[in-house]
Amino acid sequence: MKTKLILPIVLLLFMGSCITPDYLPSTSTIDINEHGSYIKLTNKTKPNFNGELIAIDTTLLIVLNEETGKCDTAFISEIEYFKLRYAKPKHYAWTIPVFSLLTITHGFYALYSMPVNLIVTISVTVSGEKAFQYSEDDMTYEKLKMFARFPQGIPPNVNLDTLK
């Protein structure tokens, strides 16, 4: 019973992770994208939030919250970790059922080929979903600025409440 549930659960997880914001560029349009990258913040005490990275200064990080449509701020010292996505990933979840079904033609050998297919297709899917992402392990907050809508910081004439 448990083993039968694994595949649908894995697929559902991957389907869930397929949703990426429209403003994220594909890898081929990364140099002409006008928006900041998509960031997910896990905070130490405040609720977690995610959205477009607007700006970073020495102490604060500003995000246009995807859910509320308003800007939220987080003190860098209060951030436990972040995940930044700078381009839309390619989705390979379809390969899991398709390749697994292919092994039906292998008869006895499916005993071996199906696990190999599952390992490879799940790995490819996970690696595809995790591509174009950074976390605090990959870069400093100083470098992270480059992926904000305003890498120079919030312009003086811009009111955060008016940002969309």
Added chain:
Amino acid sequence: MNTMKNPTIQGLLLAIIIFGAIACNTYFHSFRSNYDNANSLIHETKNLQTKPFLKAHLKNGDVCILQDTWVIDTAVNTVSGTGSQFDFNRRLVYQGALTIQIDSVAIFETNTKLQNTEAERIRALSILAGLDLGLGLVCISNPKACFGSCPTFYFDERDNFHYADAEGFSNAISPSMEYFDIDALNTKTITGNTLDLTMKNEALETHCVKSVNLLSYPIQDGERVFQSPNNTFYLCEKPLELVKAHGPEGNITELLQKEDRLERFSLSDEHNLSSKEELILDFDNLNSSKDLGLVLNFRQSLMTTYFIYSAIGYMGDQVGDIFAKLETDKSAIKKLNGGLKKELGNVDIYVWNESTKSWVYQDGFYETGPIAINRQIIPLQAKEKSQKLKVKLVLNKGLWRLDYAAIAPIKKEVEPLEIQPIQILNKGKKDHKALTAVLDTAKHLISMPGDEYNFQFRFPHANTRYELFLYSKGYYIEWMRESWLQDKNLLKLRQLLENPKKYLRVEAANYKRYETTMEQQFWNSKVDTKSFSYYEN
């Protein structure tokens, strides 16, 4: 060395290599650069053959994105080019020729194009797809090698077909060919008084199972019970191993001396599939005054499976009509058994008679099926009692796989106790219908591909060591594969049935092609690290 031959390990290694190729795929943030001033931008981009697109983040929050034709005019302190300008909310405010005062720019940004980002993943999937399709094509073109036949039985339900303890009624490919089959299951100590046995359908077939019973006989230390080809059971003393064995290839003693699943087999004759070969076995120190029997552990190669599948393929779209005819015309079945089966022959046993200087025929072993190993005995009719014994096996080349040969002193003929199942579990739940079906001689338990039934048997005594045999009765219906329809050849079918001698010569080249690829791959995938002893699994 053996570990590397394990197909599971090989598969995992392949997966790790492919996964490794994917995991190495990492991109660093160096594709993006920011410049606080025009000078550093000019300096960093002056040697580039192709200019990158330029993003100018203005101090008022706007961003201008210029195509790769932008230029910086240091005299008038501007950057100009063709592009788009977006306001701080990233609404497009202008598109076309742009001239931007450098003083109004907070930060310049360039990006290196990300290229071949998916190459590793696509490569991994391509390799996998290639392997899958290759194996798929081989299996579709030679289904005999990839798809099994008949129900398989396991003491340990986690085992796969390589460790099947028995396979039932392999010859019964239609209702009228239904028969009972008895397979040796080795010895087992029943500590409680129940025993579980799992029956699996691991092939594209419908299995119609009439009976599944255990035959058991309690034994003492050192005793064994062996079954003869005509299903007579003999209580024997511990078998005596052979001292020497040789075949056309040379010394094969090590292959036949132990029950270790290291099997002796040969490839078929490329000109005639019914060519025979001889093996000579020598035994010594036969001190027993009792009658002796030759014990042989054997199973078939995939040759007979190939013939069954070929025959069905030759029937093409008339398979239903022909099988219907088989049901009403018993002569066709007689033709099958008397023709091809007779031509392929048994593993015939001869004993050397020193006084007449001649080989004396004893009997022959025969059991269809390439999966489970059969353990049988043939009582020898040696007139003279001697310390030494020379035995000759005459067998069809490429048809048999032999694991073990020994001489067992026979104590007496015995009658094992037949035990019916008391309960059947289907997916862990009691299946009363299944139990009723196998207990009622007028009914069949229908098992479809992927089905597993766990049979529970109750023994009269606990903590007793038993020699066990499986009694199974039924038949199975092979599922027609679409690809087989193209093989329709009624003339060839007629030849197979009526002139098997010629068929086995004509078909030799086709079988040889199949044998050298799939036969080898199939058996190479055998997991040979698991060993078993005479007395306990």
